[in-house]
Amino acid sequence: MKIGIVGMGLIGGSLALEFGDRGHEIWGVSRKESTCEAAIAQNVVSHASTELSSLSEVELVVLCPPIPAVLPTLEKLVQVLAPEAIVTDVASVKAPIVAKATELWPNFVGGHPMAGTTESGLQAAHRGLFTGASYVLTPISSTSPRAIEGVRSLLATLDVDLLSATPEAHDIAVAAISHAPVFVSASAIAAASSISDEATLKLAQMLASSGFRDTSRIGGGNSELGTAMAKFNREEVLRSLQIYRDCLNDCIAWIDREDWDSLRDFLDDQKQSRSDFVV
Numbered sequence: 001m002k003i004g005i006v007g008m009g010l011i012g013g014s015l016a017l018e019f020g021d022r023g024h025e026i027w028g029v030s031r032k033e034s035t036c037e038a039a040i041a042q043n044v045v046s047h048a049s050t051e052l053s054s055l056s057e058v059e060l061v062v063l064c065p066p067i068p069a070v071l072p073t074l075e076k077l078v079q080v081l082a083p084e085a086i087v088t089d090v091a092s093v094k095a096p097i098v099a100k101a102t103e104l105w106p107n108f109v110g111g112h113p114m115a116g117t118t119e120s121g122l123q124a125a126h127r128g129l130f131t132g133a134s135y136v137l138t139p140i141s142s143t144s145p146r147a148i149e150g151v152r153s154l155l156a157t158l159d160v161d162l163l164s165a166t167p168e169a170h171d172i173a174v175a176a177i178s179h180a181p182v183f184v185s186a187s188a189i190a191a192a193s194s195i196s197d198e199a200t201l202k203l204a205q206m207l208a209s210s211g212f213r214d215t216s217r218i219g220g221g222n223s224e225l226g227t228a229m230a231k232f233n234r235e236e237v238l239r240s241l242q243i244y245r246d247c248l249n250d251c252i253a254w255i256d257r258e259d260w261d262s263l264r265d266f267l268d269d270q271k272q273s274r275s276d277f278v279v
């Protein structure tokens with residue numbers, strides 16, 4: 001199959017590698033000529049261009065640019081695509097994209113692979129990024145069944161756990177488990193970095209090991225992506241962060257008044273809840 005990948009960064013480049021390994025012909029598009037040259041040199045794609053018009057003959061396109069660029073890119077892409085081409089995206093936010101994208105292109109199906117790293121750009125792309133990860137599709141009532149089947153059958157060849165959800169349910173769920181935690185994690189980094197004595201700060205840095213690495217990982221990632229998650233999923237991210245703030249306020253109050261029983265009960269409840277989220 002001829003597959004177009006727009007935005008050859010971490011996700012687009014990693015998908016290109018996986019699809020290429022499965023015998024598909026990959027046509028990459030990026031803004032920068034240097035990215036196109038690197039993608040060809042590294043055998044990430046078979047063809048690369050800065051022009052969307054290069055995708056006029058592909059059968060399926062995966063839109064992988066930053067979230068704010070998905071709809072503007074699709075608006076330009078629809079002018080050059082073959083009428084039967086299927087389009088999907090990988091954006092981390094779905095509701096503001098899916099309805100408009102489906103209006104622009106009836107063969108559009110929203111998608112979101114639940115995999116990533118703190119790195120970005122083509123140099124961060126690698127094989128195996130999606131192995132064992134969930135990959136959620138977010139069709140709506142007007143989504144073409146042929147488009148759903150086309151995307152589903154392509155993704156079924158990857159070792160992913162394919163799920164389906166409404167765009168709205170997706171955005172609520174990812175606000176809680178992915179988007180809001182970015183800001184909590186970033187705040188943990190800010191708190192640790194606020195130690196004012198230089199020698200003590202150095203000591204803290206030397207003592208930081210797996211616990212702090214886990215806690216700080218997502219807060220120390222792609223700032224453009226974190227900002228776009230908050231901007232495009234604003235209500236749900238705010239709702240989730242307000243719950244965090246309430247929980248932190250409870251913890252502060254319990255510690256302040258030495259109410260160790262309430263603090264322990266809270267931690268026991270969360271220990272129990274964690275097993276529902278992390279298998």
Ligand code: NAP
Nearest residue numbers: 007009010011030031032035065067069091092116120121
């Ligand atoms: P990334 O590594 O920064 O890759 C995005 C690529 O898109 C860049 O390498 C850039 O290449 C190109 N690009 C930038 N602006 C563009 C524009 N205006 N038009 C067209 N292309 C543009 O980011 P990413 O992490 O792969 O994220 C891409 C998408 O995947 C986002 O929609 C994000 O929500 C989604 N996603 C990310 C993760 C994650 O954890 N990172 C997980 C799941 C889904 P050039 O500079 O060469 O154009």
